[in-house]
Amino acid sequence: MIIDINTIIEEKKMNLKKKIEKLNNSGIYPKLAVIVASDDEASKIYIKNKKKICDELGILQEEYSFISSTSEDEIISLIKNLNEDSTVHGILVQLPLFKHLNKFKILDSICYKKDVDAFSRNCSSDIYLGIENILPCTPKGIISILDNLNVAYEGANAVVIGRSNIVGKPIALALLNRNCTVTICHRKTKDLEKYTKEADILIVSAGSPHLVKANMVKEGATIIDVGINRENGNIIGDVDTKEVSKKADVTPVPGGVGKMTVISLIENLVYITEKETK
Numbered sequence: 184m185i186i187d188i189n190t191i192i193e194e195k196k197m198n199l200k201k202k203i204e205k206l207n208n209s210g211i212y213p214k215l216a217v218i219v220a221s222d223d224e225a226s227k228i229y230i231k232n233k234k235k236i237c238d239e240l241g242i243l244q245e246e247y248s249f250i251s252s253t254s255e256d257e258i259i260s261l262i263k264n265l266n267e268d269s270t271v272h273g274i275l276v277q278l279p280l281f282k283h284l285n286k287f288k289i290l291d292s293i294c295y296k297k298d299v300d301a302f303s304r305n306c307s308s309d310i311y312l313g314i315e316n317i318l319p320c321t322p323k324g325i326i327s328i329l330d331n332l333n334v335a336y337e338g339a340n341a342v343v344i345g346r347s348n349i350v351g352k353p354i355a356l357a358l359l360n361r362n363c364t365v366t367i368c369h370r371k372t373k374d375l376e377k378y379t380k381e382a383d384i385l386i387v388s389a390g391s392p393h394l395v396k397a398n399m400v401k402e403g404a405t406i407i408d409v410g411i412n413r414e415n416g417n418i419i420g421d422v423d424t425k426e427v428s429k430k431a432d433v434t435p436v437p438g439g440v441g442k443m444t445v446i447s448l449i450e451n452l453v454y455i456t457e458k459e460t461k
């Protein structure tokens with residue numbers, strides 16, 4: 184079966200609208216600051232999608248774009264000002280950055296309370312310690328999908344393909360925090376199939392078109408396809424959805440985890456705003 188993401192999204196939007204209205208009624212207007220320092224084409228699409236959902240839900244946003252000659256200090260100085268600005272509740276640095284910029288230094292300058300993407304060292308170590316105040320947006324979206332499906336976490340074999348800091352590692356930790364038995368696979372894994380065939384929950388974030396085929400998955404498994412690949416003008420995932428959906432539940436691409444990631448960002452922003460303005 185192909186997992187229905189739209190129903191989850193609509194429910195979340197309704198919930199968020201109520202929360203935002205309540206904040207507005209108290210004179211609080213959640214605001215997101217987005218910092219862009221790259222000319223990455225995919226980032227432009229993500230930013231557009233984020234802007235669209237902010238507009239739909241009545242979230243204020245400010246975008247700060249930097250040119251390629253920008254220094255780290257310039258960006259960090261802006262972030263310091265935004266950290267102090269009480270009208271800004273969340274700060275997001277769109278990745279990737281221009282190559283000469285040190286992303287760790289920049290991300291770590293966002294104050295803990297406003298780190299809406301949870302990519303700073305402090306937020307990352309929270310997840311490691313099993314504290315999940317804020318999860319990075321894509322792993323948060325994945326957990327929302329699994330929760331919505333009432334997936335039984337305890338003791339489940341969860342396999343994660345990909346070990347990126349933004350998806351693979353945090354989702355592996357989030358699943359471990361939910362008592363799954365977690366295996367992380369990556370490019371150097373020998374015999375990938377051996378692991379995927381045993382997975383009750385399979386998260387695929389490899390960026391490799393149709394890497395996971397029907398013969399590699401367990402009957403009845405829950406599969407989350409994070410991959411976004413452009414092929415012949417189409418966007419396809421890391422899973423051969425058409426064949427795999429005949430024996431397991433799988434999220435669609437496009438319109439799956441990508442949509443959940445954007446809604447999770449707003450959930451994080453609203454959570455931060457509520458917490459800071461209580």
Ligand code: NAD
Pocket residue numbers: 321344345346347349350351368369370371372375388389390391394409410411412440441442444
């Ligand atoms: P990445 O691109 O930084 O790294 C890919 C990871 O997959 C690496 O750890 C690599 O070892 C592993 N990998 C690649 N090919 C493999 C193979 N054949 N077998 C086993 N492991 C393999 O990872 P990322 O940033 O998580 O991005 C992965 C994909 O997810 C990309 O297509 C990206 O566009 C997409 N993405 C989507 C969203 C979303 O919201 N839907 C968010 C982030 C990333």
